[in-house]
Amino acid sequence: MSRLIFMNDRIVPEHEARVSVFDHGLLYGDGVFEGLRSYSGRVFRLDAHLDRLWASAKAICLTIPLSKEVVAQAVNDTLAANNLVDGYVRLIVTRGVGSLGLDPNRTRDPQVIVIADTIALYPKEHYEKGLRIVTAATQRVQSAALSPRIKSLNYLNNIMAKLEGLQAGCVEALMLNHKGEVAECTGDNIFVVRGGRLLTPPPDAGILEGITRNAVMELAHAAGIDCREATLTRHDLYTADECFLTGTAAEVIPVVDIDGRLIGSGVPGPITARLTRDFHALVRG
Numbered sequence: 001m002s003r004l005i006f007m008n009d010r011i012v013p014e015h016e017a018r019v020s021v022f023d024h025g026l027l028y029g030d031g032v033f034e035g036l037r038s039y040s041g042r043v044f045r046l047d048a049h050l051d052r053l054w055a056s057a058k059a060i061c062l063t064i065p066l067s068k069e070v071v072a073q074a075v076n077d078t079l080a081a082n083n084l085v086d087g088y089v090r091l092i093v094t095r096g097v098g099s100l101g102l103d104p105n106r107t108r109d110p111q112v113i114v115i116a117d118t119i120a121l122y123p124k125e126h127y128e129k130g131l132r133i134v135t136a137a138t139q140r141v142q143s144a145a146l147s148p149r150i151k152s153l154n155y156l157n158n159i160m161a162k163l164e165g166l167q168a169g170c171v172e173a174l175m176l177n178h179k180g181e182v183a184e185c186t187g188d189n190i191f192v193v194r195g196g197r198l199l200t201p202p203p204d205a206g207i208l209e210g211i212t213r214n215a216v217m218e219l220a221h222a223a224g225i226d227c228r229e230a231t232l233t234r235h236d237l238y239t240a241d242e243c244f245l246t247g248t249a250a251e252v253i254p255v256v257d258i259d260g261r262l263i264g265s266g267v268p269g270p271i272t273a274r275l276t277r278d279f280h281a282l283v284r285g
């Protein structure tokens with residue numbers, strides 16, 4: 001089905017939504033993006049996504065040519081134009097057209113694009129039985145090389161790890177940082193439960209600070225579940241009572257097997273179930 005796409009200042013049919021081959025977003029992956037979701041016609045944490053987009057853009061010295069208010073309106077308008085009530089939104093800002101050289105100063109007209117589509121979820125079975133994941137040999141890129149907190153159009157680091165997961169028959173893969181500590185998965189943050197306490201790696205482990213991650217941490221606090229950021233090793237995961245991943249697309253999804261080690265008794269645990277319920281209530285609330 002043909003979609004309607006927001007491009008800079010108006011909504012156009014998909015076949016008219018075109019980007020130049022000289023756009024540095026294509027040539028160098030020079031740009032930033034967000035993946036958002038709407039539930040019952042309301043975009044979940046739109047402001048947080050816009051703040052993160054603006055922070056990513058600032059970090060790469062990219063000035064977004066529209067205000068947050070205008071982009072927020074564009075997100076809602078694009079969903080409405082496509083008659084989407086429960087939808088997935090991809091918000092992209094490219095560096096714009098430039099010469100065949102890296103120099104971002106020799107580019108113009110950053111492209112602001114909003115795509116709204118239906119959301120492709122993991123099969124229901126994954127949520128009921130839990131995921132099996134493996135550790136990728138591809139490490140998360142070091143912050144000193146490129147901050148993982150920037151949600152850039154450069155996702156090859158994650159894609160290399162995703163390939164490893166897929167080759168092992170898994171839909172997600174665990175990524176460690178350069179120190180061998182647990183960072184996150186290719187498009188999801190990770191949590192474990194140990195002794196009734198919820199643990200997740202801190203931002204300086206080299207992760208994207210997920211908006212779903214933050215929501216789940218808030219829900220844990222509200223439910224009286226002790227939740228803290230902690231440096232985690234694979235040993236901490238293998239010996240955890242429960243494990244789950246969070247992300248805009250996946251929401252909250254249990255993990256029951258990591259590198260062939262069953263997590264807990266190999267079935268999704270009670271704290272994961274509680275936070276999943278609370279998350280569903282929050283997004284629909």
Ligand code: PXG
Pocket residue numbers: 035158184185186187188189207208209210211212213246247248249
């Ligand atoms: N870590 C990484 C590396 C991500 O890219 C998350 C964690 C989760 O963050 P949020 O804010 O969504 O809770 C992400 C974001 C997709 C897709 O289309 C999803 C992400 C990235 C790229 C594509 O499913 N997840």
